[in-house]
Every structure is written in C-alpha cells, then in structure tokens.
Amino acid sequence: MAKLQKGTFTGQAGGHGGDIKVALTTDGEHITDVKIVEQHETPHVGDNAFKWIPERIVHYQSLAVDAVSGASFTSRGIINASKQALQAAGGDLADWSQPVPKPPVVAKDQTVDVAIAGGGLTGLTMAAFAIKNGLKPLIVEKNDQVGGSFRYAAGAFATVGSKKVADNQIDDLINWVKELNTHGAKKEMDYDFLRYLEEHTGETFDELVDIAGSKPQIAQEAPYKFAVFGGGAFIVNALEKYIKDHGGLILPDTVITRINVDESGKHATGFAARNAAGCFTVTAKAVVIATGGESYGHKEDLVKTTPSLEKVHVFNEANPGNTGDGYGLLKEAGASFYEGNIYKNAFLDFGWPLRISYANVPDYSKAIVVNDQAKRFTNEAPFFALNLTTALYYEGSPRYYVIYDAAKMDQTFRKKLDAQKEDPKVVVHAGSVKELAEKLDLDPAALEQTVAGYNEACAKGEDEFGKDAAHLESLDGADGYYGLYTMPGSWGTIGGVKINRDMLVEQTDGSFFDNLYALGEMSTNELFSDFYIAGFSLANYSTEARLVAERLAAN
Ligand SMILES: Cc1cc2nc3c(=O)[nH]c(=O)nc-3n(C[C@H](O)[C@H](O)[C@H](O)COP(=O)(O)OP(=O)(O)OC[C@H]3O[C@@H](n4cnc5c(N)ncnc54)[C@H](O)[C@@H]3O)c2cc1C
Structure with a gap:
C-alpha cells in the first residue's frame, strides 16, 4: 500500500445543498476513518450516503466506490472531498482508486403473499400495510436503496378526515381542484375517483403516523390543508425499518424483468427478477406493480403528448428509477394504457x-x-x-x-x-x-x-x-x-396504465386481471389533470396501497 502522512486531513467539495467537508484519518498506510464534519444537504436524503460512502472507503481502501443511487450528488461530494483530503495526506489518487466489488445480492426463488415491484412511496406503503393486515410482502427494488422519488419529497400529505390532525375538507378540496382545472387544464380527470380515495386518506395518514412514530402537524392551511409528519426520506426510512422489523423482505439492486401470467391470461402468478447474482422467480397470491412514472430519459414519449416540449430543457427532480419500466412489463402482460403521459409539474x-x-x-x-x-x-x-x-x-x-x-x-x-x-x-x-x-x-x-x-x-x-x-x-x-x-421542473409523470376502483389492471379487451394491481405514479391518469398537486401522491398512493392490502386480507 502506498505511503500516506499519518494524521487527520480535511477536504471539501460540492454536494447537493452546498459544500461537504470531510475529515479523513490515516495511520500512515491505511485510511482508518472518514468523518463528515460539515454538510448542508436536505435532511434525510443523503443519510445513506453519509453512512455508506465513508464505510465503503474504509472497508475497500479505495475512493472508487459507487455513489448511492438517489443520493448521487451527496455521494459525489463525499467522495470528492475525501479525494482532496487524501491528496492533502500526500496520497496519489491513482494508488487509491482500485475497483470496488458490488455488495453481494441474493437470487433465489421466493414465495410470498404479495410481490411488489418497486420500493418507492407506493411499494413501501404497500408492504407496510400488507404486514399490518397479516400478509407477507416482498419488494424488489432496482436501485441500491429504497425510496424512489419519494426520498426527495417534502412529505406533504393532503389529508381529509384524520383523527390526529382533525380536519374535514373533502368538499373544499374537490371544489378547489375543479376550480384549479378551469385555469388552462387540457386533460380530464376523474373527480369521483379522487373523492373516493381522498375520503380514505385520513385513516391512512393516522396509520402512517403510528408506523413512523412521529408527530403530525398541519403545514399548510390554504388553498387546501396538508399535514406533514416527516420529510419524504424520514418516512422512507421509517417504512423500511417497519417492514424489515416485521419480517417483510426487501431486495435492492434487483430488477423485475417479466410479470408472469397463467394460461387464463387473467391471473398473475408472480414475476421474474434479475440481479448480479442471477435470475429468479417470485411467486405470489397478488402482484403489485409500483415502479413509478417515466420522466427519466423518456422525453421522446412525453413530446408526443406535448410537442412544445421538444426544445424545452426540463429539470428532472424525480428519482432516476422513474423510467417507465413498469409500463413495458405491463404492456407485455396485456394491460391497457391511457394515451400519452405528461410531465408532472414541479x-x-x-x-x-x-x-x-x-x-x-x-x-x-x-x-x-x-x-x-x-x-x-x-x-x-x-x-x-x-x-x-x-x-x-x-x-x-x-x-x-x-x-x-x-x-x-x-x-x-x-x-x-x-x-x-x-x-x-x-x-x-x-x-x-x-x-x-x-x-x-x-x-x-x-x-x-x-x-x-x-x-x-x-x-x-x-x-x-x-x-x-x-x-x-x-x-x-x-x-x-x-x-x-x-x-420548468418535473417531479415525475401523470398518466400510465388503466385500473379500476379496486386498483386492478385493465386488459386491452376491457376486462380486468384478478390479482394484478398497478398503484402510485404507475397509474395516475384519473387523479390529475395537467396539474400535479403537492401532497396528493403521499395521500392517494398510500391510500390505494392500504385499501388493496385490506381487500387482500379480507379475501
Ligand atoms: C422533489 C420532489 C418532491 C415531492 N414532494 C412531494 C410531497 O411533498 N408530497 C407528495 O405527496 N408527493 C411529493 N412528490 C411526489 C412523490 O414523491 C411521487 O409521486 C412518489 O414518490 C411516486 O411514488 P411511486 O412509488 O409510485 O414511484 P417512485 O417513488 O418513483 O418509486 C418507484 C420505484 O420503483 C423502482 N423501479 C423502477 N423500475 C423498476 C424495476 N424494473 N424493477 C424494480 N424496481 C423498479 C424505482 O427505482 C423506484 O424506487 C415529490 C416528488 C419530488 C421529485
């Protein structure tokens, strides 16, 4: 190993919210510690980067560690600051950039009650509510950490009828959405479906507050009320812990490659998945596709619906997993789609x-x-x-x-x-x-x-x-x-696959699968016009998940 000066050296580099400063300690031959001494990142979003990147640098004695997906700016800030500190210790970067092996992943066939594709807001709440209802869930997530786009969210929850924050604004809220849509909306939405979900959001909110063990607050009174019980990343971490503590399975770094459907063509038996360790099959009583929208790298599809987007640069704040993978999988399985997704405005x-x-x-x-x-x-x-x-x-x-x-x-x-x-x-x-x-x-x-x-x-x-x-x-x-x-910024897309009130996926002949569900940003056409409304994702997608979990447990 190349020689270093013994001691603690600092380095500084840009993260997402400003400079990140690290203190790197060496014993003269090894990197023995990397500590974050100053950072201005959004609370909770970079948590896994703060934990994993220093650990990996020390473990592998290399600065060629991978960024944590979903926290790539923070990761790069820590790595670049560590590089600077290493150079201050007299290290040559070429000696400290050995390739790092990927963490081990498991590829073995599994049988569970609910197989969930995607570990974002929807997949995590689906798994948590499945557990609450006595079911065993498994989440397959393509990134190395769960959370999806929700890791970046403020945690706003448009709540109606919550006991914990005592509000009841259903008519005000629906009327406000109708009024909003008179201001330039080009696309229709289903107010009855929105009302149906919103009426159940209060109970979902109260249950999520219990799961996260946090204190809710009304964060905004007008034009409609929304409550917060933690930032998106806080809720993600709380849900992940709850799922793992209660025997739920989460497989990161793994992608769904096919939805398996039996000979009837109406019933999903599970899905095929792949990771660095190989391919495997998940068999389940119910299959939930919660892989989010398609805002990342799919501008050509979005331009078909909104031709004016052709020349527009859109700041995309959604998670890089927001690629529309689930659309391809569901199309292959025979699902029916709405014409044309649109950007979800930020x-x-x-x-x-x-x-x-x-x-x-x-x-x-x-x-x-x-x-x-x-x-x-x-x-x-x-x-x-x-x-x-x-x-x-x-x-x-x-x-x-x-x-x-x-x-x-x-x-x-x-x-x-x-x-x-x-x-x-x-x-x-x-x-x-x-x-x-x-x-x-x-x-x-x-x-x-x-x-x-x-x-x-x-x-x-x-x-x-x-x-x-x-x-x-x-x-x-x-x-x-x-x-x-x-x-303009984008938080994802509006559109996706057709579902019914039970959140079951519609087929191209107009009939429905009997156990294949599409929840969350995967299937939002009915819930929004051209305008995304802050707080509606957390409220409605988690409510969809709760209602599906309760129905599965009852059957
Ligand atoms: C900056 C920002 C702020 C926001 N603030 C709020 C807010 O305050 N309140 C609110 O209600 N909403 C908010 N939103 C919107 C909300 O975060 C999203 O609508 C929500 O996360 C969508 O949930 P989802 O689970 O459907 O999709 P996602 O959260 O995108 O999760 C989908 C997951 O599926 C995974 N995946 C994709 N393809 C595959 C595959 N083939 N195999 C396995 N896994 C796959 C992805 O990696 C991802 O983790 C915000 C969004 C952003 C970007």
Missing part, C-alpha cells in the same frame, strides 16, 4: 449554483417571466404556483428568464444573487433593460418593448395575461435589474 428551477429549489424559491409573482424572444406569455402570479410550470411546458421556449426590479425585489435574496458570479445560465445584473438583454443574449428592442408594455399594464391595473392589480408592480429599474435563468 415548482420552477433556477440555475444550479443558486441552489434555489422548490422549497425556497423567491417570490416571482411580482416579476415578469420572458421566453427566448424576450416576450411575456403568461400570468406570473397564477391561480396556483404549479400552473406556471405547466405554462412553461406549453410555451416551449428553450430558455426563460425571471426579471426583477433590483430596488423592489426581496433584498435578502438580492444579496444572495450579488454573491454569484455573473452567468447567463444563472443570473445577471444590469443597469438598464438594454444592457440586461445584451447580457442574456435577448433582442434588446424586444425586451424594452416587453418591459414598457408591462409598465403600462401596471399603470392601468389591467394585464393582457390576467395578472391581478395586486401583483402588477412596474419595473422601473431605479437600481437596475436582475435576470435569472429558469426552467
């Missing part, structure tokens, strides 16, 4: 170095948003924040900018912008509209015309895109302007 995403996410986005409702032609195209203070992302999808511009009046914007946020290096893909500051346009590579005359037109609308209190007078604040530029690069 809040706006800004240039990466700004580290602004949906959770801490500055108020853009009094600014203007322009496309690559320097034109406004929508009301920037829409009915609901997520309508704006959808407007960006439909507009189809390859780049967008939010333009603020420097003197009128939030001054704390302004300081944050001033700390950035100017970059048209992040933020620029200018003394005049003309200068701003030049820095953003927009047509100066067009931007001047847009700003002048907007200021006129502010003076009249009347806007061509319907922005209300309270948000019409002129851009005078007394202290200049800021232009921020922004693009």
